[in-house]
Amino acid sequence: xxxxxNLTFYSLFVIILIFCLFLIFPVSVFAEQKDQSQLAEVxxxxxxxxxxxxxxxxxxxxxxxxxxxxPGKTFSIIPLDFDEMSQYVGxxxxxxxxxxxxxxxxxxxxxGEARMVTMKTKSSEMGMTQFGGVIFCLSDRKDIQSVKDLSxxxxxxxxxxxxxxxxxAWRYLLDHKVDPKKDFQELLFGGTHDAVVMAxxxxxxxxxxxxxxxxxKMAQEGKIKLDQFRVLDAQAxxxxxxxxLHTTTLYPEWPFAKVAHTDDELAxxxxxxxxxxxxxxxAAKNAGMVGxxxxxDYNTVHDCLKAIKFAPYDMVEEITLQQLVDQYKPWLIxxxxxxxxxxxxxxxxxxLNGRLRLTMxxxxxxxxxxxRIQSSLNEFKMTLDQILDCxxxxxxxxxxxxxxNQGAIHQVGYSSEELFKMTPVDITPxxxxxxxxxxxxxxxxxxxxxxxxxTEHLTKTGKCIPVEVFLQYVKPAEGVGRCVAIxxxxxxxxxxxxxxEVLQSQLLHAQKLESVGQLAAGIAHEINTPTQxxxxxxxxxxxxxxxxxxxxxxxxxxxxxxxxxxVTPHLLEEIETLLKDADWEFLSEELPQAxxxxxxxxxxxxxxxxxxxxxxxxxxxxKTMLSLPxxxxxxxTVCRNEWKYVATVEMDFADNLPxxxxxxxxxxxxxxxxxVNSSHAIARQLGDNPDKAMGQITISLRQIADKMEIRVRDTxxxxxxxxxxxxxxxxxxxKEVGKGTGQGLAIARDVIVNKHGGTLExxxxxxxxxxxxxxxxxxxx
Numbered sequence: 001x002x003x004x005x006n007l008t009f010y011s012l013f014v015i016i017l018i019f020c021l022f023l024i025f026p027v028s029v030f031a032e033q034k035d036q037s038q039l040a041e042v043x044x045x046x047x048x049x050x051x052x053x054x055x056x057x058x059x060x061x062x063x064x065x066x067x068x069x070x071p072g073k074t075f076s077i078i079p080l081d082f083d084e085m086s087q088y089v090g091x092x093x094x095x096x097x098x099x100x101x102x103x104x105x106x107x108x109x110x111x112g113e114a115r116m117v118t119m120k121t122k123s124s125e126m127g128m129t130q131f132g133g134v135i136f137c138l139s140d141r142k143d144i145q146s147v148k149d150l151s152x153x154x155x156x157x158x159x160x161x162x163x164x165x166x167x168x169a170w171r172y173l174l175d176h177k178v179d180p181k182k183d184f185q186e187l188l189f190g191g192t193h194d195a196v197v198m199a200x201x202x203x204x205x206x207x208x209x210x211x212x213x214x215x216x217k218m219a220q221e222g223k224i225k226l227d228q229f230r231v232l233d234a235q236a237x238x239x240x241x242x243x244x245l246h247t248t249t250l251y252p253e254w255p256f257a258k259v260a261h262t263d264d265e266l267a268x269x270x271x272x273x274x275x276x277x278x279x280x281x282x283a284a285k286n287a288g289m290v291g292x293x294x295x296x297d298y299n300t301v302h303d304c305l306k307a308i309k310f311a312p313y314d315m316v317e318e319i320t321l322q323q324l325v326d327q328y329k330p331w332l333i334x335x336x337x338x339x340x341x342x343x344x345x346x347x348x349x350x351x352l353n354g355r356l357r358l359t360m361x362x363x364x365x366x367x368x369x370x371x372r373i374q375s376s377l378n379e380f381k382m383t384l385d386q387i388l389d390c391x392x393x394x395x396x397x398x399x400x401x402x403x404x405n406q407g408a409i410h411q412v413g414y415s416s417e418e419l420f421k422m423t424p425v426d427i428t429p430x431x432x433x434x435x436x437x438x439x440x441x442x443x444x445x446x447x448x449x450x451x452x453x454x455t456e457h458l459t460k461t462g463k464c465i466p467v468e469v470f471l472q473y474v475k476p477a478e479g480v481g482r483c484v485a486i487x488x489x490x491x492x493x494x495x496x497x498x499x500x501e502v503l504q505s506q507l508l509h510a511q512k513l514e515s516v517g518q519l520a521a522g523i524a525h526e527i528n529t530p531t532q533x534x535x536x537x538x539x540x541x542x543x544x545x546x547x548x549x550x551x552x553x554x555x556x557x558x559x560x561x562x563x564x565x566x567v568t569p570h571l572l573e574e575i576e577t578l579l580k581d582a583d584w585e586f587l588s589e590e591l592p593q594a595x596x597x598x599x600x601x602x603x604x605x606x607x608x609x610x611x612x613x614x615x616x617x618x619x620x621x622x623k624t625m626l627s628l629p630x631x632x633x634x635x636x637t638v639c640r641n642e643w644k645y646v647a648t649v650e651m652d653f654a655d656n657l658p659x660x661x662x663x664x665x666x667x668x669x670x671x672x673x674x675x676v677n678s679s680h681a682i683a684r685q686l687g688d689n690p691d692k693a694m695g696q697i698t699i700s701l702r703q704i705a706d707k708m709e710i711r712v713r714d715t716x717x718x719x720x721x722x723x724x725x726x727x728x729x730x731x732x733x734x735k736e737v738g739k740g741t742g743q744g745l746a747i748a749r750d751v752i753v754n755k756h757g758g759t760l761e762x763x764x765x766x767x768x769x770x771x772x773x774x775x776x777x778x779x780x781x
Contacts (some may be wrong), residue, residue: 681716
């Protein structure tokens with residue numbers, strides 16, 4: 001802390017001394033130095049995370065980009081490690097810096113650096129302006145499941161000054177009651193992010209930390225595989241645009257900062273050039289980013305450094321005013337003398353140039369203020385022009401547009417001059433002026449803060465574009481209120497939704513056919529059984545026909561002999577023998593039964609084929625009125641071989657049930673999944689079943705108010721309470737490999753809840769069975 005205060009008073013002394021020299025000596029000396037500095041090379045100090053050579057390859061294209069964009073200036077990259085960065089900035093050996101967020105805060109505090117823009121990384125099409133820390137270990141370390149398991153372990157970070165490679169993880173560990181300085185067996189620093197990852201991979205240490213994106217990048221380079229590591233306390237991807245694995249809170253990305261001595265005009269040119277950088281530029285590609293954006297708020301970085309008590313917040317002692325006076329008494333005396341001299345000179349010059357200086361000061365202040373306002377407006381307009389969404393502003397009274405950004409001009413095809421003569425009604429054919437005013441009335445009355453709607457924009461060429469509109473009424477403290485509309489083209493989103501719907505339909509039908517395929521052996525058995533006894537009966541009737549044919553021939557000879565009065569005892573004896581050999585009493589009793597059995601078998605085969613045809617045929621994409629009892633009977637026929645050996649089925653259907661609006665093929669798949677699951681659960685409960693016991697499946701249908709309730713209850717093994725909440729999750733299954741994919745109940749829930757507006761719930765008691773309850777609305781709405 002003493003060194004810190006020495007530096008502060010020394011800096012104050014130097015500033016006052018320079019100020020006095022500036023008043024006494026001609027300003028031309030300093031002007032000459034400034035002109036010479038402007039001719040020098042512009043140097044950008046870059047923090048070399050993964051080594052200086054990789055850093056130079058990563059950022060040389062940015063230097064070339066700025067050299068091309070800013071005539072008369074030559075930019076170069078100076079790769080620096082953590083210690084060199086502070087040295088070079090303090091010695092004014094670089095003009096700008098690209099460094100991590102914590103080092104920027106330190107440089108800002110000690111050397112007056114000022115952030116100009118913030119990096120947008122390649123996590124998404126729009127880019128991300130935040131990053132975080134990843135705490136990880138090898139995936140086979142069963143003894144390390146969270147950061148709380150790191151006590152007593154050997155840990156490696158990038159560098160003591162690395163923000164993403166140490167500071168974020170340090171704060172996260174402290175927040176979770178793990179003090180690295182006390183609880184780690186050993187704390188090491190690898191120097192680079194790659195070295196940290198390789199140390200964990202080679203089991204030199206137990207765990208480590210790097211910044212987000214490093215693991216993915218090294219995996220992409222083929223150096224590692226992501227499944228070799230486990231991210232501890234992995235955070236859920238609440239932001240779908242941030243796709244990297246991370247443990248810690250997200251912090252602002254690296255800033256591009258101006259060193260204190262750098263010319264402001266040059267800094268403004270650099271800002272404009274960087275904000276114009278596109279994702280396709282070579283500089284952005286080499287740097288692994290989308291571009292740059294307006295500087296973010298780095299207060300979260302300050303909070304992090306305060307929490308870990310790291311520079312510039314590493315001062316823990318307090319000092320009294322008396323101690324300062326005693327320790328710096330000679331400096332204070334010299335300071336007072338210089339102040340007296342300075343005040344004297346200022347008073348002298350003030351008396352000579354009072355009026356002129358006052359006038360010039362007022363004019364300069366007004367001019368500077370106007371420049372700042374104009375600059376802020378230009379920067380704001382430039383920012384709005386660079387975003388992909390369309391921004392429209394219009395007056396609520398006249399509905400005339402008063403501002404449109406470049407995105408809006410590009411979307412509708414009109415120039416800004418043309419749009420300023422138009423209203424939202426002119427480009428939104430679904431609205432009239434009356435209906436549009438009725439739409440924004442709740443905003444103007446303060447009843448609603450904002451509105452979101454989907455509509456279509458009509459372009460200058462007559463093309464209709466589907467859009468999503470966010471409307472808000474904004475009234476500045478001193479000014480006239482205006483309506484702001486942020487419009488996004490949703491053509492791609494709608495197309496993807498349609499494709500997704502088609503894919504889901506195809507997947508559902510494929511799963512239905514897959515289910516039929518899995519049941520094919522049972523269905524074949526169901527068809528084979530009646531086929532066999534039909535075949536046996538036909539063989540029996542064939543043999544019987546031969547006996548009857550011979551008997552009839554005998555009777556025919558007897559008939560002819562009778563007509564001719566030539567009946568002989570021998571002929572009668574022959575007829576009696578044929579009758580006895582044919583066993584007519586047996587045939588007269590068995591032949592009708594064989595015919596009936598064959599007819600019954602043929603009907604059973606026809607019903608199975610009909611059920612398979614109805615079940616496998618793709619249904620309509622629109623809901624149709626359907627008889628649930630018929631659908632359930634068809635499904636029972638299809639999957640009969642699954643349940644007939646383990647359970648009996650009881651159907652408890654109420655009388656006079658109405659038809660229900662359904663997607664027939666998808667609802668049939670739901671019943672199939674539930675019935676097959678019940679059969680498997682009962683089979684598991686029965687085990688080897690030495691007593692040939694049978695379980696029971698009960699299906700009940702009831703109309704309750706304006707809904708239809710379907711219950712499927714079984715006496716199976718039941719579902720443990722700890723996994724009941726997961727049974728509807730995709731790919732979750734308790735069956736052995738090959739028995740189930742974990743998709744059945746997930747598809748059932750999607751069909752019932754999302755496509756039919758119903759509910760699907762489960763009640764279960766282990767060892768007693770489960771009951772699945774479905775409710776379906778009777779209305780098509």
